[in-house]
Amino acid sequence: MSVTAPAGFTAAGVTAGLKKSGGLDLAVVRNLGPLTSAATVFTTNRCKANPVIWSEQVMRGGVVRAIVLNSGGANCYTGSIGFQTTHATAEAVAGRLEISAGEVLVCSTGLIGEQLDLGKITAGVWDASLALHAGSAASADAGLAAATAIMTTDTTPKQSAHTSPAGWTIGGMAKGAGMLAPGLATMLVVITTDAVLDSGQLDTALRQATRVTFDRLDSDGCMSTNDTVTLLGSGASGVAADPAEFAAALTALCQDLTLQLQADAEGSAHDVAIVVQGADSETDAVTVARAVSRSNLFKTAIFGNDPNWGRVLAAVGTTQAVFDPYGIDVAINGVQVCTAGEPDQPRELVDLSPRAVTVLIDLHAGAATATIWTNDLTHAYVEENSAYSS
Template identity: 60%
Template sequence: MSATQHQIEGVITQGVTLARGFRAAGVSAGISALEGKKDVALVVNDGPLKNAAAVFTTNRFAAAPVLWSQQVVGDGRVDAVLLNSGGANACTGAPGFQDTHTSAEHVADLLNISAGDVLVCSTGLIGQRLPLDNLLAGSEQAARALGVSPSDSLAAAEAIMTTDTVPKQAAICVEVEQGGDYLIGGMAKGAGMLAPGLATMLVVLTTDAVLSPEDLDTALRQAVRLSFNRADADGCMSTNDTVVLMGSGASGLVPDLVGFTEALTKVCQDLALQLIGDAEGASHDIHVRTFNAATEEEAEEVSRAVSRSNLFKTAIFGNDPNWGRILSEVGTTSADFDPENVNVLINGVQVCTGGGIGQDRKLVDLAADRKVTVEIDLAAGEHEATIWTNDLTHDYVHENSAYSS
């Protein structure tokens, strides 16, 4: 059935098992340094379609599982995704790539599928080999534990956590006018090294809509552009970022691609905001919106410049609405604007008017709420873009200075 009309319902707190045709599991295999922590997850597409698309980090030191998975998804088919926390398997050379290959073959044997259809994702410390025996044993446990319940979905989301403090899941139901619905679900991990290309993240997205690999790819790239690539916690890019979208076709509904992309973007944005909300050591979630820009690209450039300023981020941590630090970053960009026409608002208070002094900055209360909204009016056009970031705290410095010890 072709679904041309749709109604997008609110985001649901369940992940990859909400969509029909998918099973998941998360188990403890002793890979993580935290005793008893779940550290191996498995997500399986039971079809009838096994279509997929994925995007990966642009870091030139891409990890072994990224190099493997880029090959796997090349034909638009993924039957299963094996994920682990507790080790990134990055910068491990040919032996690390062989470990990834071996783990994919092991999952393929367990599920009676082809190793060339098994995506592999790893997250954790760079520069160490994974304990392969643990990973293989964990994949066996996960294969036996596969299920479709919310608890199975949650277990998988918990297994991919590293410095995350909470699991991250989202899903959505799209009702079609002709009757019936299709579903999109997802899980994500990430709390630091969040920057475009994609973030230190692993994301698995599932849908039971009927879509070709090409349409899945089109929708995914647009959704990622407006979600994960707008999350910029600390300007650092990981070696392991992977976002995969699998389509089972189990709903029997062929969605309007525009409507599907809108729904997928909503799920991805919800997950991206969860990543920012759990950023390492953060005490404020900051939305930097640049509007009335000449182009969307220029609006994004301005918002990103501000979001990456350590001076700005530390000011927000100190509850100091220092708008001068915002304006000085805007001035470093190539965006088209007249400095005498730029306005800046912090939590709705116009602290800068026409590039100069606006309302009293003391009217801005940054201590009352975790969320901070910065709005930059360039008065140069009709476009806008928002970057999501967070403040820079003592806890962030402490957590990352002791990460590998």
């Protein structure tokens, strides 16, 4: 179960013909209320796609009753025609669901700089609206169809759900396999809940959750122009959730989706957790971990099962975090290969054959810690991103 797990939501995923592959490529998630709470986190990339510009306007209105998402084209750098396409998409959804276009968020993903075919989108919205009106629109199958329709280079749909003993539920879906590095958010994510919470409460919980989950996924260092994380609240459970419990559950759900995204990152052969401890501040810990996660030499070494810890320290040294360069420890998969800037255990003891890799860096400069999740750099990544436009 995913976005349809909470009460008050229906979903649909249909084939509009935008994807060359002919698969599902248009999704709609509808909030039936009684509440229309919503919170969003958008990309911090200054080159924002038309659907992001549109959705920012919708959020200023404060009421969200539906979100429509398409794969097969990012509708970014497509000028005024592209913005009209986004607007017309929202209008089409609004017309079919008898709501206002200003209550419809729009997300797009795919190639930048190409116009979307509005005719195909309109037809797809028609099909989706038929599905939304069917009896099965709140089923797990409907949620799965929506999660499948937003996939681009993803190989599997990503879904998660959680039900509180208090009686409310959260559900979510996500897509993203490349251009995975956050500004505030990364990728497309839709999360729904039937907890009774207003938009302000949702916003607080969402920012708290994304800061330590999606924001700390950095698969390939490339920030998308279309990233949007949306949290919709229907209030249909009738249960006023404890904000702290809700935030914790939301964070856990976002974490689950984050690790699903990492596991399906383009061409990856390893899931790498860069754990920095002993940092002077959390910001320092994130900065150091992110520097390592963006080193192509480190990433290729991991692909080659080579515990080349010199490449870790070379990346650490490019940052301005607080540390003594000759007081750093590094352990890889439990083997302490470097202590206080000198070789310790032989690198040959490190086993990098499992998919899961943990690099532990102790800066010995404080008590703060942070983890960045990244992937290795592989032939398959190069193949996927050189042989196909995406």
